[in-house]
Amino acid sequence: MRSQKIGTVAFWSLVVALLTYMTLPTIVVLMTSVNPTEILAFPPQGVSFDWYVKAVTYPDFRIAFKNGLIVTACASTLALIVGSAFAWLIHHYDFRGRGLLEGVLWSPLIIPHFTLGFGFLLLGGAFGVQQGYVMIVLAHMVLVMPFVTRAVHVSLANIDPALARAAANLGASPFQVLTRITLPLVVPGMAGGWLIAAVLSLTEFTASLYVTGSRTQTLPVAMYNYIREYADPTVSAISALLIIATTLIMLVADRTIGLRRVLAIDTH
Amino acid sequence: MTETAIIHPSKEAGSAVDIVRVRKDFGSAVGVADVSLTIRNGEFVTLLGPSGCGKSTLLGMIAGFVTPTAGKIVVDGADITDLEPYRRDIGMVFQSYALFPHMNVHDNIAFGLRMRKLPAAQVEKEVARAIAMMKLEGFEARRVRQLSGGQQQRVALARAIVIRPKVLLLDEPLSALDKNLRAQMQVELSELHRKTGLTTIFVTHDQGEALSLSDRIVVMNKGAVQQVAAPIELYRQPANGFVASFIGEINALPPGRCELKDGTASLVLPGVGPLVFPTAPATGFAPGRQVRAFLRPEHVRPVLAGEAGPNVVTGKVEAHIYQGSHTITRVVVEGIGLVETRVTGAEIVASAPVGASLGLAFDLSEAVLLDTAD
């Protein structure tokens, strides 16, 4: 009995410690965002939302946010198209070099973003491409591709192969099987993949640092540039806004398309 | 011309499906080995056999999902061997049901009719009929995930019959259900078959299901057909040792020699002596012939100690298997081996305890005589 109690206490202590460890940095940043004075003080010396006002009105941030949205929309959509095609190939065909293709697709998970960003910069230099939207979009597309491909691949793999047979048996031509059965069943996976890609792209920093120019910088890069000059709570405030925005997107996505299910986090 | 004659041997007799020397190889492995089978219009035929014997492969070839290596499949007089599955008009219920998860019950059932581009009003009429027939009223708007196993089964059946297929294929449709529901669905399947008159091919590895549902049973093993017969004939007169031991319980006696002396037919087992047939067997018996006799446990009767007589042997009780309404008792008899006897009730458990000696009387009137090679 006693040792069981000790075990329970130890377990919950560990859980609390882990939660604290994982969320503390974020909590610290969030708390500094409401500090009334111009310093990043922890704990805050009062509560004020002035820095939020500054964050959303600061011209660099506004431009960077708009840049980020354009890049995210383009990169995620392109990644969705290309990634879905890859997922389809990998799911349906067993061809030579399939393993290699999969390896290349997953590689952005292993290769540091630093390396990728730097590589794109060098490539751009070699081909005379400026640090403009094209380069950023291409870099982001590569970075988010594994997630989109995986989301689509998982939802394809989750479709019972008997469904296509059942549809054919009931008179559906291969094209009708695709439009009536397969597509409706993978659309949630595609939407989930697109959302994950969008969130990743919107918050990506390391690679973006290399491939964005002063006029095309995305929000995380703008935040970094800001904090190099000013150490006031504006960046904390914009961080808080970014976290709230992504959390909301994820929650809505989970509610509407069952994000956890389409990403196979639920084993249901 | 002669070719056509072979393909339609029984067209006039109203055959719905003709399977002509159909074969399927998977690499060097044989999935289905040269199966020929004629199924009559409105017949309920069951493919029965152990796991991996090729039942699903054969069904897949009829539905068009599996391309035969050789042979022909003729449905309603038309050769459909090379026809795409979606042009075949053959209904199928899958083991996993394969209901479309993104559609409700109504749309699942309507799917086949919509693929046939029927006018909306007619689609509704037919769907309503199928829903009534499968007792699914009130479930039309339900997602299929929100249905019980039995309800899903009924939706799958409704979806398959609503298109009025030429043939209905059922691949182990009851195997995912629990025992009670299974019994109930068996009754519903028979009823459905009676009401629709659809030619039905049913796959199972459950012999009880096969015996109770079928007009005829096709017993398969290792890709080949072992016997095609009505349930009673299959049970009474199995064509070979495999069928005999696959359908129900049966005792295989060691090989013996047929003898006919003074009008009395008997089977002489080495080391045991002659077992007498009450009347000469109709099939398999020929004086001097070496045969194996197969005998159901219900035709082996335990006798009181000391009771002697023809066809009584004595052995040692090895085990009792109590099964509620009856008990199977396993007895080891010298010269014969393991013999099972089946008696009503459980008194035998007390009257002949394990280890005791027990006399057994063989009633050879129902014995099946097979060639020693089978």
Ligand SMILES: Nc1ncnc2c1ncn2[C@@H]1O[C@H](COP(=O)(O)OP(=O)(O)OP(=O)(O)O)[C@@H](O)[C@H]1O
């Ligand atoms: N696509 C395939 N590739 C290779 N071998 C196969 C394939 N499909 C079936 N087989 C083999 O063919 C044989 C028959 O398989 P089939 O699925 O028809 O058996 P079954 O009688 O339906 O068995 P079960 O009762 O287990 O469903 C098996 O030995 C199986 O391993």
Ligand SMILES: [Mg+2]
């Ligand atoms: Mg099978």
